[in-house]
Amino acid sequence: MRNLAVAAALLAALVYPLLVPNYLITVGMLIFFIAFLGQSWNVAGGFAGQTSFGHAVFFGVGAYTSTILHVSHGWNPWLAWPVATAMGGLVGAGIAFLSFRAGLRGSYFALITLAFAEVFRIVANSAAFTRGGLGMLIKADSRLENFQFTTPIAPYYLALALCLVSLLIAWWLTRGRFGARLVAIRENEDAARALGIDVFAEKVKVLTLSGAMCAAGGTFYAQKYLYIDPTIAFGIDKSVEMLLVTMVGGAGTIFGPLIGSIVLTAINELTRNAAGVFPALKNVQPLSLVVYGVMLIIIVARLPDGFASLLWRRRHA
Amino acid sequence: MLDPQIILAGVLNGLLAGGIYVLVAVGLTLIYGVLHIINFAHGSLLMLAMYAVFFLWKLSGIDPYVALPIVTGGAFAVGFVLYRAVIGRYSHGKDENILLITLGVSIIADNGALLFFGGDTETIDVPYAGKIIELGAAFLPLPKVISCAAAIAICLALGLFMALSDTGKAIRAVAKERQGARLVGIDVEHIFAVSYGIGIACLGAAACLLMPTFYVTPQSGYAFVLVAFTIVVLGGMGSFVGAAVGGFLIGVTESIGGLLLGEQLGQIGISLIFILILLLKPTGLFGSRA
Numbered sequence: 001m002r003n004l005a006v007a008a009a010l011l012a013a014l015v016y017p018l019l020v021p022n023y024l025i026t027v028g029m030l031i032f033f034i035a036f037l038g039q040s041w042n043v044a045g046g047f048a049g050q051t052s053f054g055h056a057v058f059f060g061v062g063a064y065t066s067t068i069l070h071v072s073h074g075w076n077p078w079l080a081w082p083v084a085t086a087m088g089g090l091v092g093a094g095i096a097f098l099s100f101r102a103g104l105r106g107s108y109f110a111l112i113t114l115a116f117a118e119v120f121r122i123v124a125n126s127a128a129f130t131r132g133g134l135g136m137l138i139k140a141d142s143r144l145e146n147f148q149f150t151t152p153i154a155p156y157y158l159a160l161a162l163c164l165v166s167l168l169i170a171w172w173l174t175r176g177r178f179g180a181r182l183v184a185i186r187e188n189e190d191a192a193r194a195l196g197i198d199v200f201a202e203k204v205k206v207l208t209l210s211g212a213m214c215a216a217g218g219t220f221y222a223q224k225y226l227y228i229d230p231t232i233a234f235g236i237d238k239s240v241e242m243l244l245v246t247m248v249g250g251a252g253t254i255f256g257p258l259i260g261s262i263v264l265t266a267i268n269e270l271t272r273n274a275a276g277v278f279p280a281l282k283n284v285q286p287l288s289l290v291v292y293g294v295m296l297i298i299i300v301a302r303l304p305d306g307f308a309s310l311l312w313r314r315r316h317a
Numbered sequence: 318m319l320d321p322q323i324i325l326a327g328v329l330n331g332l333l334a335g336g337i338y339v340l341v342a343v344g345l346t347l348i349y350g351v352l353h354i355i356n357f358a359h360g361s362l363l364m365l366a367m368y369a370v371f372f373l374w375k376l377s378g379i380d381p382y383v384a385l386p387i388v389t390g391g392a393f394a395v396g397f398v399l400y401r402a403v404i405g406r407y408s409h410g411k412d413e414n415i416l417l418i419t420l421g422v423s424i425i426a427d428n429g430a431l432l433f434f435g436g437d438t439e440t441i442d443v444p445y446a447g448k449i450i451e452l453g454a455a456f457l458p459l460p461k462v463i464s465c466a467a468a469i470a471i472c473l474a475l476g477l478f479m480a481l482s483d484t485g486k487a488i489r490a491v492a493k494e495r496q497g498a499r500l501v502g503i504d505v506e507h508i509f510a511v512s513y514g515i516g517i518a519c520l521g522a523a524a525c526l527l528m529p530t531f532y533v534t535p536q537s538g539y540a541f542v543l544v545a546f547t548i549v550v551l552g553g554m555g556s557f558v559g560a561a562v563g564g565f566l567i568g569v570t571e572s573i574g575g576l577l578l579g580e581q582l583g584q585i586g587i588s589l590i591f592i593l594i595l596l597l598k599p600t601g602l603f604g605s606r607a
Contacts, residue, residue: 102596107416118588126582286428293424
């Protein structure tokens with residue numbers, strides 16, 4: 001029954017861009033892309049319980065690595081993509097190694113990831129090789145072999161593919177031994193250690209995976225919008241977005257980030273028209289985030305498994 | 318190498334900024350020491366208090382220093398109610414959960430401010446803004462001197478209140494041993510709400526002292542939250558002396574960092590201190606436990 005629903009949804013996602021106008025194709029692209037970023041957060045924050053407030057550090061490393069290789073060293077962006085992904089994994093491993101070696105847990109880990117993102121942002125804002133606060137512009141050359149897009153359909157399918165890969169990774173985590181060890185660590189770290197799990201090694205591994213995924217998303221973003229700057233790449237907004245979609249959809253579930261992303265994007269599109277209704281508002285764009293802040297509080301307090309738990313009542317992972 | 322006179326001026330300016338940082342950090346460390354929660358909304362609530370000071374000045378012409386009792390009292394009420402209505406209900410589970418709740422509060426505050434006040438940078442023009450005190454080679458802006466002195470006075474008053482009043486003693490009892498405090502008849506939930514209120518009241522006072530020389534935007538909260546956490550972690554979570562020492566240290570670090578590395582790169586010192594303290598000595602300078 002559930003397999004049938006997933007197959008139907010996949011089919012719908014595949015034919016969707018052939019039926020709707022360009023604007024809705026882009027909305028769909030955003031849904032899958034944010035779901036992919038959310039899933040990268042979910043791997044560490046949901047399955048392994050390592051809440052991060054600074055996941056933008058990986059996103060930014062991915063975006064900057066590929067853009068620097070492409071713009072400053074003439075690499076083809078498709079070739080730069082795996083390098084950027086690997087760099088994200090490397091930074092994830094580095095941050096995890098330092099933080100978990102120092103024994104940081106819970107809130108302290110969340111805060112130190114935020115500080116790491118801030119360090120990267122400040123460096124990117126001042127260093128010459130990132131062009132400082134001006135940001136980096138990628139020269140438009142809209143050919144697919146150049147990782148640039150002329151129609152909204154191509155990035156839609158690429159975002160869908162990324163999202164599917166991330167769903168497979170999450171599915172693998174719910175099935176495999178690695179995922180089971182992560183859940184054990186999330187539920188009770190000391191008990192997991194007593195069972196013989198190498199907690200430190202597993203946590204470094206999961207941050208490597210999560211960082212690599214997130215960095216891959218960073219490259220996609222840079223190539224889609226052809227511009228990045230330190231605040232877009234390393235700012236707290238991206239970190240919060242990834243955390244929010246996952247927490248609202250359901251942390252530690254396969255489909256949580258996708259559900260959260262659909263809800264967030266829907267609220268975004270609905271509140272876009274709110275300006276006419278409430279003329280007192282200076283600008284309406286943050287309205288969706290206010291709604292999301294309220295939802296975050298309600299979800300943490302009342303519905304710790306997110307919206308996913310409303311769809312099918314089953315304990316996660 | 319820079320002229321030692323310039324360095325001295327930088328240190329003095331850093332100390333002046335540090336005075337207000339102390340006040341902000343004392344509020345954060347009080348909340349941590351008593352409730353054992355990390356109040357991620359601290360910066361955002363400071364930002365809201367700064368907007369309150371700005372609008373009191375803009376709409377009613379009230380001088381920021383005159384507004385101090387009003388905004389401080391209002392901030393206490395907001396903190397008390399926020400604790401009773403939202404934070405207190407959920408503050409006893411996993412520590413990440415309460416961190417996420419306060420993150421939710423800060424997201425609502427930041428984006429609410431953007432929604433209603435817009436993204437512009439707002440400042441207050443006070444007639445004494447340009448007044449300068451000459452101290453050797455250092456030129457110190459008068460409002461900064463007043464604000465620093467006032468911040469220190471408020472911290473001392475708060476210290477006396479904690480040491481001598483019945484409420485202060487109850488707060489300290491709850492911070493040390495909440496079960497024991499409950500057993501001797503202290504209403505622990507009430508003390509939690511009062512402590513959170515006092516922590517936020519510190520922000521109200523700090524907002525009044527900041528506004529004559531500073532500006533506010535909806536992003537101000539984020540700028541302050543990392544500074545406040547760095548001070549508290551540097552001094553030791555929950556330690557008052559630590560918050561005081563840490564506040565001045567960070568004020569000077571920021572000022573000297575700006576001199577040596579420039580405005581942009583100078584901010585990196587704070588984040589690096591934060592990371593290094595957490596990695597190497599998570600108890601901080603004066604903390605008793607991790």
